[in-house]
Amino acid sequence: MPAEHDGLHSRRQTTASSDELSNCNCGRSSGTRLPVHTSCPYSWIPTSSNLAIAAIAMSQEYFPPMSKGKSPARDDRDGQAEYDDGDDALSRRTPKTPVSGAANGAARPAYMTVGSGSTSFHATRLQSLIDHDSGYGGSSIAGDDIGSSKLPLGSPRTDPSLAGDMVLPRQSTGNPDTDQRAHVTAISQLWYNQQRVALGRSINRVIDLLQSLQETNATWPAHYPSVQRPDVSSSERHALGPALHRTFSAAPEPAHHPRSLRRSMTTAPDDESAESSKSAENKSVVEAPRLFSHQIAQEFSILKLDLKLGALHQSELVHSLEKASVASLLDGKIRTSIKHLVSLRERIDDTSSKVLVTGDLNAGKSTFCNALLRRKVLPEDQQPCTSIFCEVLDARENGGLEEVHAVHKDAFYNRHDESTYDVFPLSKLEQIVIDNSTYMQCKVYIKDVRNVNESLLNNGVVDIALIDAPGLNSDTTKTTAIFARQEEIDVVVFVVSAANHFTQSAKEFIWAAAAEKAYIFMVVNGFDMIRDKERCQKMILDQVYGLSPRTYKESTELVHFVSSNAIPMAHSPPGGPGGGGSSSSSGGGGGDEPGNDPKGKGKEKEKIQDFHKLEQSLRQFVLEKRARSKLTPAKTYLMNILNDLHTLASVNAEVAQSEIDRVTKDLAELEPQLESSKKAKAEVGDEIDQTIEATCKDIYDHTRNTLNMAIAHAGDSTLGVRYPGLFGVFDFADDLKEAMLDQISSAVTDCEEHARTKTVGGVNAIKQLGILHLGNEYHDLSFRSDVMFRRRRDLLAKEINLETEFWDLVDWSTLMQRQEKVAGTGMALTLATAVGGRIVGGSSWVDHAMSAAKIVGNDNLRKLIIPAVAIAGMNFPTRDIQA
Numbered sequence: 001m002p003a004e005h006d007g008l009h010s011r012r013q014t015t016a017s018s019d020e021l022s023n024c025n026c027g028r029s030s031g032t033r034l035p036v037h038t039s040c041p042y043s044w045i046p047t048s049s050n051l052a053i054a055a056i057a058m059s060q061e062y063f064p065p066m067s068k069g070k071s072p073a074r075d076d077r078d079g080q081a082e083y084d085d086g087d088d089a090l091s092r093r094t095p096k097t098p099v100s101g102a103a104n105g106a107a108r109p110a111y112m113t114v115g116s117g118s119t120s121f122h123a124t125r126l127q128s129l130i131d132h133d134s135g136y137g138g139s140s141i142a143g144d145d146i147g148s149s150k151l152p153l154g155s156p157r158t159d160p161s162l163a164g165d166m167v168l169p170r171q172s173t174g175n176p177d178t179d180q181r182a183h184v185t186a187i188s189q190l191w192y193n194q195q196r197v198a199l200g201r202s203i204n205r206v207i208d209l210l211q212s213l214q215e216t217n218a219t220w221p222a223h224y225p226s227v228q229r230p231d232v233s234s235s236e237r238h239a240l241g242p243a244l245h246r247t248f249s250a251a252p253e254p255a256h257h258p259r260s261l262r263r264s265m266t267t268a269p270d271d272e273s274a275e276s277s278k279s280a281e282n283k284s285v286v287e288a289p290r291l292f293s294h295q296i297a298q299e300f301s302i303l304k305l306d307l308k309l310g311a312l313h314q315s316e317l318v319h320s321l322e323k324a325s326v327a328s329l330l331d332g333k334i335r336t337s338i339k340h341l342v343s344l345r346e347r348i349d350d351t352s353s354k355v356l357v358t359g360d361l362n363a364g365k366s367t368f369c370n371a372l373l374r375r376k377v378l379p380e381d382q383q384p385c386t387s388i389f390c391e392v393l394d395a396r397e398n399g400g401l402e403e404v405h406a407v408h409k410d411a412f413y414n415r416h417d418e419s420t421y422d423v424f425p426l427s428k429l430e431q432i433v434i435d436n437s438t439y440m441q442c443k444v445y446i447k448d449v450r451n452v453n454e455s456l457l458n459n460g461v462v463d464i465a466l467i468d469a470p471g472l473n474s475d476t477t478k479t480t481a482i483f484a485r486q487e488e489i490d491v492v493v494f495v496v497s498a499a500n501h502f503t504q505s506a507k508e509f510i511w512a513a514a515a516e517k518a519y520i521f522m523v524v525n526g527f528d529m530i531r532d533k534e535r536c537q538k539m540i541l542d543q544v545y546g547l548s549p550r551t552y553k554e555s556t557e558l559v560h561f562v563s564s565n566a567i568p569m570a571h572s573p574p575g576g577p578g579g580g581g582s583s584s585s586s587g588g589g590g591g592d593e594p595g596n597d598p599k600g601k602g603k604e605k606e607k608i609q610d611f612h613k614l615e616q617s618l619r620q621f622v623l624e625k626r627a628r629s630k631l632t633p634a635k636t637y638l639m640n641i642l643n644d645l646h647t648l649a650s651v652n653a654e655v656a657q658s659e660i661d662r663v664t665k666d667l668a669e670l671e672p673q674l675e676s677s678k679k680a681k682a683e684v685g686d687e688i689d690q691t692i693e694a695t696c697k698d699i700y701d702h703t704r705n706t707l708n709m710a711i712a713h714a715g716d717s718t719l720g721v722r723y724p725g726l727f728g729v730f731d732f733a734d735d736l737k738e739a740m741l742d743q744i745s746s747a748v749t750d751c752e753e754h755a756r757t758k759t760v761g762g763v764n765a766i767k768q769l770g771i772l773h774l775g776n777e778y779h780d781l782s783f784r785s786d787v788m789f790r791r792r793r794d795l796l797a798k799e800i801n802l803e804t805e806f807w808d809l810v811d812w813s814t815l816m817q818r819q820e821k822v823a824g825t826g827m828a829l830t831l832a833t834a835v836g837g838r839i840v841g842g843s844s845w846v847d848h849a850m851s852a853a854k855i856v857g858n859d860n861l862r863k864l865i866i867p868a869v870a871i872a873g874m875n876f877p878t879r880d881i882q883a
């Protein structure tokens with residue numbers, strides 16, 4: 001046995017049998033159950049005192065031993081949700097060690113078991129209320145049962161961080177029963193605070209989660225599942241089964257990237273564009289990834305998109321919407337949910353609880369409230385007097401000042417804003433409550449005269465505000481029912497006169513309230529007036545059964561027969577309402593000193609005990625109701641939203657996975673295609689290059705040869721130009737030039753034509769290659785052969801502007817050749833000879849002269865022959881030159 005257990009275990013032996021040992025929930029040891037370990041939340045309790053043992057025994061009440069069977073209202077998930085709190089301090093203090101038995105399986109705080117464990121009434125119920133909101137039913141919470149676990153005097157120390165706002169009773173009242181109850185309540189509060197803190201953290205985390213979903217949804221719209229009746233063939237429909245199949249609301253993206261991969265709907269019949277390859281496009285719709293759960297749309301509760309439009313089914317509507325619209329609808333839902341979570345967090349952080357006291361006219365509501373407060377605060381009268389709602393609060397909430405804030409009609413009460421109310425002393429309350437023409441409600445701040453162990457308002461556990469409502473009648477029943485329905489009203493206490501039973505108004509109110517509050521705390525007042533008490537009890541309980549069966553079921557705790565006027569009152573502070581004194585002014589006995597009559601004394605004691613029992617039940621009920629009314633809605637909401645998120649995440653993960661699978665498959669199919677395409681592309685590129693090269697070369701060669709030939713032979717004939725004689729030589733030269741240029745120009749045109757033909761051939765060859773390799777996806781080349789050489793640049797290039805000059809008549813090349821032959825002869829003479837010879841030489845020289853046009857413009861050469869001009873007159877035989 002580990003040393004850590006030894007001490008307590010041996011001590012425990014003094015109070016528990018060996019059978020009881022098996023009740024230990026510690027879970028630290030497998031064979032022998034050990035009562036406590038160092039990480040138990042209550043291991044701080046002084047181990048040397050009996051108090052510790054008893055306190056631990058009570059703590060065990062809140063986590064029932066598994067040997068007694070799992071609470072029907074618990075499940076493993078809940079335990080996990082509440083305690084699997086990651087790295088927070090609370091979960092470190094609250095060990096995740098599983099409780100005994102696989103039946104639970106969830107991480108549960110383990111506590112030492114002392115005693116039989118059979119008295120886990122409060123805790124089990126509280127736990128199950130929180131866990132499952134299963135109602136108030138279960139084992140009795142009778143005070144007698146509480147008493148079975150004898151708690152020694154003294155008070156346990158507590159970890160303040162866990163206790164939160166809890167104030168544990170610090171001193172013994174001298175009454176073991178009272179002390180024990182106080183500790184039970186304190187531990188209930190400790191448990192409540194743990195749950196509250198854990199729940200608060202969970203809410204924060206869920207808010208973070210929702211915010212990140214919101215961000216993701218804005219950039220990457222989530223798939224929202226919906227149910228759609230698909231247009232599938234009957235065979236397919238048969239295959240799908242009768243159920244609707246799940247599809248996704250995301251609409252196809254615009255086809256601006258026809259061949260790019262994209263996110264797609266997974267089942268939309270017209271979603272072929274979503275496929276990323278030809279093969280995918282060819283697939284039938286049925287082959288596309290599908291999710292067949294027809295339940296899915298029903299699975300959403302909080303994130304369900306409520307769409308109502310014409311006759312369209314909601315799910316069809318979702319499907320018909322564009323992805324962006326669905327995303328924005330979802331965004332709205334998320335935003336609302338975050339807002340609601342924030343308000344839930346505020347609500348669970350609010351430690352106050354409101355108790356509405358209502359009932360028939362003159363049933364004794366005010367007297368009952370005063371009895372709870374042990375002080376005459378609210379006006380009591382034989383005739384109906386309370387006509388407004390009086391909320392009694394602890395004066396600490398008003399800076400310790402006792403006063404009345406009469407709230408203006410239609411004003412929203414704000415203690416820090418005096419324009420919303422009028423301030424009166426407590427003594428004026430009597431006047432205020434009888435007139436409902438000016439005020440509808442008032443806040444009564446009073447100092448509680450009772451100590452923390454007894455006080456209802458300042459009880460160290462729950463900050464309770466008592467609301468004394470106007471007596472029910474045909475006018476007020478509806479108003480009070482509405483008031484009772486308010487969220488902050490945790491408990492409704494219904495005061496009924498023992499003598500009058502339930503009136504019609506009472507019945508109507510209870511029926512109305514039952515819709516909101518499953519349980520109503522019943523106070524049958526004026527029981528002292530009843531002679532045949534048993535008969536009265538039976539009759540009232542029968543009526544309760546008819547009005548609220550659930551309340552009847554818990555009547556031991558919820559229906560109390562008391563005499564409120566029998567409760568002794570404390571002295572009122574000076575200036576306070578009512579008189580001081582030790583007993584109610586309304587008579588009926590009461591007080592601790594009922595006289596010398598021993599029978600009367602016994603009766604009075606009985607009345608006080610009955611009322612005391614009522615108070616204990618009420619405190620417990622308030623606490624339980626508070627847990628129910630505050631923690632349960634938050635927990636239920638969290639479970640729902642998490643469930644929705646889980647569904648949404650699963651759907652999106654499923655969609656993403658199916659898309660990944662499909663795309664991976666597509667890629668695998670595409671890879672070889674890509675490789676062969678790359679190869680083909682390289683081959684085609686080479687072929688195209690070769691075609692271009694060959695075409696260009698052919699055109700170039702042809703053009704060059706043709707033009708060379710044309711130029712070279714331009715002067716081979718007179719080209720049909722008639723020589724007009726020597727005096728028309730310039731005209732002749734001009735005409736000849738034009739003719740020669742025309743001939744060259746026509747050669748150029750021929751070349752162009754040839755180039756065009758060849759280019760068309762080349763382009764066609766390239767087109768053929770494209771069609772061959774790309775098939776239908778080949779986009780025709782935009783080529784127009786008719787516009788070739790039509791551009792201005794080309795036209796300009798063809799214009800040759802040559803002026804015919806005198807020197808054009810000189811065949812300079814022939815001259816130069818001649819000069820080379822006549823070595824040693826002077827240049828000038830040679831030139832002159834040549835020129836002279838040409839001029840006088842007859843028509844044959846013209847050919848040479850014209851061919852010399854090639855060097856026209858060579859100024860330098862011209863300059864060389866200037867001296868020879870002077871000799872021009874000398875007539876050299878032109879034949880020589882010709883030679």
Ligand SMILES: Nc1nc2c(ncn2[C@@H]2O[C@H](COP(=O)(O)OP(=O)(O)OP(=O)(O)O)[C@@H](O)[C@H]2O)c(=O)[nH]1
Binds near residue numbers: 470526527
């Ligand atoms: N005998 C007896 N009289 C009681 C008891 N409780 C209240 N009364 C008397 O019943 C009368 C009405 O009491 P209230 O407390 O004013 O009744 P109420 O329900 O607040 O009245 P409204 O709010 O004005 O309808 C007073 O005279 C009380 O003294 C009781 O338990 N026994």
